[in-house]
Amino acid sequence: MLKGRTKVFQIFLHLFAFAGFAVIGAWAFYELGFTKNKGGVDSNNRYLADYKMENHLTDSSKIFENNMRDYLNLVALSKFYPTNAHLIMEAGRLSDRPDAINQMLYAANMYLQDGDTARQYQQMMSEMKTLLDKYPSLENTNHLIPWMNEGAWPSLKYAILKDKAVIEEAARMTGVEPRLIVSCLVGEQIRLFNSKREMYKQYLGPVKVLSVQSQFSFGVNGIKDFTAQKVEENLKDTASVFYMGKKYEHILDFNTADPVTERTARLTDYHNHLYSYIYTGCILHQTMLQWKRAGYDISNRPDILCTLFNLGFAASKPSDHPQCGGSHITVNDQIYTFGVIGNDFYYSGELAKDFPIQAKSFADE
Numbered sequence: 001m002l003k004g005r006t007k008v009f010q011i012f013l014h015l016f017a018f019a020g021f022a023v024i025g026a027w028a029f030y031e032l033g034f035t036k037n038k039g040g041v042d043s044n045n046r047y048l049a050d051y052k053m054e055n056h057l058t059d060s061s062k063i064f065e066n067n068m069r070d071y072l073n074l075v076a077l078s079k080f081y082p083t084n085a086h087l088i089m090e091a092g093r094l095s096d097r098p099d100a101i102n103q104m105l106y107a108a109n110m111y112l113q114d115g116d117t118a119r120q121y122q123q124m125m126s127e128m129k130t131l132l133d134k135y136p137s138l139e140n141t142n143h144l145i146p147w148m149n150e151g152a153w154p155s156l157k158y159a160i161l162k163d164k165a166v167i168e169e170a171a172r173m174t175g176v177e178p179r180l181i182v183s184c185l186v187g188e189q190i191r192l193f194n195s196k197r198e199m200y201k202q203y204l205g206p207v208k209v210l211s212v213q214s215q216f217s218f219g220v221n222g223i224k225d226f227t228a229q230k231v232e233e234n235l236k237d238t239a240s241v242f243y244m245g246k247k248y249e250h251i252l253d254f255n256t257a258d259p260v261t262e263r264t265a266r267l268t269d270y271h272n273h274l275y276s277y278i279y280t281g282c283i284l285h286q287t288m289l290q291w292k293r294a295g296y297d298i299s300n301r302p303d304i305l306c307t308l309f310n311l312g313f314a315a316s317k318p319s320d321h322p323q324c325g326g327s328h329i330t331v332n333d334q335i336y337t338f339g340v341i342g343n344d345f346y347y348s349g350e351l352a353k354d355f356p357i358q359a360k361s362f363a364d365e
Contacts, residue, residue, distance in 0.1 A: 072128055175281070228267065244286060251282075
């Protein structure tokens with residue numbers, strides 16, 4: 001019995017000894033570096049090192065041209081790897097580096113050096129480059145939209161930006177996209193400037209302020225008195241097709257017992273154009289609702305909304321064939337309509353940083 005116990009003890013002793021040696025051996029193997037991955041130079045090292053900022057010119061006059069080529073390359077990439085093209089486009093949009101998309105494309109191209117897909121991609125890129133080189137860029141500084149070449153346009157933009165805060169406030173109060181309000185403002189100011197050019201040059205030239213009307217029509221957007229009264233009535237009349245909802249009922253309440261005088265004073269205030277924009281926002285919102293309740297959605301038609309703003313409530317007759325038009329405005333011997341000028345601005349990209357196109361032109365009811 002004693003002999004058996006001794007045998008078992010010896011077996012356990014040997015096992016513990018073996019385990020100890022194993023632990024010590026593993027520790028030594030690790031400490032001596034046998035488990036470390038020594039790494040190495042990546043096979044793509046030379047490709048990655050070849051990218052230089054010079055590949056994407058940093059000259060500010062060339063950045064736009066190079067960015068356009070990058071976007072064309074993205075189009076090519078999207079034909080083969082749309083997921084990557086989308087990711088690169090979004091990352092580039094969020095980056096403030098002028099060469100961001102170019103360098104991301106360069107990194108992506110590392111995986112498009114071999115294979116059938118790579119060859120098709122490179123062929124498409126080559127064909128696109130050949131086509132681009134066939135039509136050299138023209139040294140053209142003119143605006144595509146002719147009336148925006150009018151010398152007053154830069155001054156008008158500057159004047160509009162001075163009113164950015166009150167335009168945004170009026171848009172919030174009336175549930176209308178700020179850019180839509182500005183589209184009506186642009187139409188009216190261009191109309192005023194070109195109908196009384198010499199008179200209004202003194203405002204838009206050296207002073208760079210918006211023209212304020214005080215006879216027949218009022219304010220920077222030319223709101224007529226009877227139109228303003230109709231707007232006020234529509235805010236209160238729950239049975240009206242123009243009714244905007246309870247939360248808007250009191251945005252134009254008067255503070256005195258003389259609404260005529262107060263209304264005129266609001267609209268003709270040379271220092272604060274807030275009420276001009278509030279009435280404009282209400283007209284746009286009320287008109288859109290009238291058409292919507294009749295079964296026609298013009299919320300995404302700035303051309304129609306600007307036309308109806310210009311013509312007034314009496315001309316707003318919902319139908320399945322709305323027409324763009326309005327007052328004729330002559331700029332540099334070319335005739336435009338109010339609706340077209342409003343639409344031109346809305347989709348021009350001008351002032352987009354301050355008045356972007358939003359997902360919705362109107363707040364939900």
